[in-house]
Amino acid sequence: MSTPSEKIISRYNKSFCIKPFTEISNSATGERMLCCRSEPVDIQLKSSDITEDFFNNPTMHEIRRKMLAGEEVEECWVCKESEIASGKSHRTFIMKDADREVVDEIFKTGKVELRSLDIRFGTKCNLACVMCGPGSSSLIAKEEEDNEFQLVDLNDFSLDQIKKHSNGIVLFKTTGGEPMLLPAYKKTLEFFVEQDLAKNIEFTTITNGTVDYSELMPLMNQFKLFKISHSIDAADNSYDYVRWPGTFNRIERIHKRIVENSKQYKNIKLEFGSTIHILNVHQVVKISKYLETIGMHNAYNMDMVHFPDYMQPGLITKQVLDELEAEAIEWHEEKPGIYREEILDFVATLRYNYNKINSNKEHKQELLDTLEVKTIFWKAKRKLDVRDYIPYYEAMQTKCK
Numbered sequence: 460m461s462t463p464s465e466k467i468i469s470r471y472n473k474s475f476c477i478k479p480f481t482e483i484s485n486s487a488t489g490e491r492m493l494c495c496r497s498e499p500v501d502i503q504l505k506s507s508d509i510t511e512d513f514f515n516n517p518t519m520h521e522i523r524r525k526m527l528a529g530e531e532v533e534e535c536w537v538c539k540e541s542e543i544a545s546g547k548s549h550r551t552f553i554m555k556d557a558d559r560e561v562v563d564e565i566f567k568t569g570k571v572e573l574r575s576l577d578i579r580f581g582t583k584c585n586l587a588c589v590m591c592g593p594g595s596s597s598l599i600a601k602e603e604e605d606n607e608f609q610l611v612d613l614n615d616f617s618l619d620q621i622k623k624h625s626n627g628i629v630l631f632k633t634t635g636g637e638p639m640l641l642p643a644y645k646k647t648l649e650f651f652v653e654q655d656l657a658k659n660i661e662f663t664t665i666t667n668g669t670v671d672y673s674e675l676m677p678l679m680n681q682f683k684l685f686k687i688s689h690s691i692d693a694a695d696n697s698y699d700y701v702r703w704p705g706t707f708n709r710i711e712r713i714h715k716r717i718v719e720n721s722k723q724y725k726n727i728k729l730e731f732g733s734t735i736h737i738l739n740v741h742q743v744v745k746i747s748k749y750l751e752t753i754g755m756h757n758a759y760n761m762d763m764v765h766f767p768d769y770m771q772p773g774l775i776t777k778q779v780l781d782e783l784e785a786e787a788i789e790w791h792e793e794k795p796g797i798y799r800e801e802i803l804d805f806v807a808t809l810r811y812n813y814n815k816i817n818s819n820k821e822h823k824q825e826l827l828d829t830l831e832v833k834t835i836f837w838k839a840k841r842k843l844d845v846r847d848y849i850p851y852y853e854a855m856q857t858k859c860k
């Protein structure tokens with residue numbers, strides 16, 4: 460029997476995605492993207508208007524033509540690799556829930572209609588996560604003394620664009636930096652509510668979870684649906700290393716408070732997501748078990764790091780990979796469920812990444828050497844030794860030499 464993802468692929472083609480036909484997306488530094496997972500699109504901006512400059516740009520017209528024709532779009536390589544490995548990707552996830560009438564109309568007429576905004580307000584962030592960079596975290600930019608990205612502030616520009624292009628919007632998404640720290644975030648919620656638009660909008664926020672936003676919940680509840688995805692990259696003191704200077708003890712207290720406070724609001728949906736990389740790949744099942752202890756069942760998703768390339772989870776040893784696979788199978792067999800099945804899909808994608816990396820031992824060693832340089836830098840700056848937090852790190856570095 461075909462899976463939902465396989466039916467989507469066969470019904471349309473392996474290149475098509477609804478996002479470039481209906482959405483405008485930008486990074487925390489203002490780069491234009493096809494969606495939150497794509498590479499930036501190389502478009503020279505000529506004005507400050509996102510529809511004139513980007514959505515209606517000839518480059519975008521060509522990308523859409525390729526998608527309709529089933530041709531490869533180079534900016535979408537992350538989804539392509541994920542589908543090769545497991546048959547699933549962010550694209551298939553999006554298409555599974557896409558409005559069929561809208562998609563069919565696109566194929567019939569090539570219709571392009573702005574229905575979704577994926578807008579960031581800048582790089583201000585209170586964490587310096589190991590897989591992140593100065594273009595997404597002002598704290599990392601400060602630590603690395605990166606003058607280009609010391610603090611990118613898009614608050615006024617993004618809010619202005621939202622107000623200009625809000626009519627007809629049914630989906631809105633934002634992340635950071637850390638959106639809860641940015642003034643335009645609350646102003647955006649207030650704008651949609653005051654303009655009586657919130658009732659028609661599904662709003663998604665991705666947060667690092669360090670800010671207790673309980674006071675915003677009455678405002679959030681006025682939307683058609685308000686999804687809040689909390690980043691959770693470890694379920695023990697490994698968190699203190701990978702999401703420095705955050706601590707697992709503090710984040711656990713906030714999680715429990717948020718979960719409890721959200722129960723009185725019918726339109727608020729909590730989710731949790733992990734960005735999986737070489738320093739937390741062993742945590743996948745442990746995180747899912749932790750989430751169940753705080754009442755979050757079937758609310759977990761995982762993304763695999765592809766860049767920076769020295770953070771790819773496929774750099775792990777075969778022993779760690781095999782142990783994780785066995786743990787995931789046991790976890791699934793204990794109580795089968797959709798999100799536990801997704802962990803098995805993730806392991807399949809991980810094994811593909813592992814095999815790809817190990818096909819070039821010389822390049823693998825270069826990646827591990829780069830990672831070692833980074834951990835030495837973090838030890839000097841943060842006074843944390845990776846070997847005290849990541850149990851397999853030493854063996855991983857040793858076995859490749």
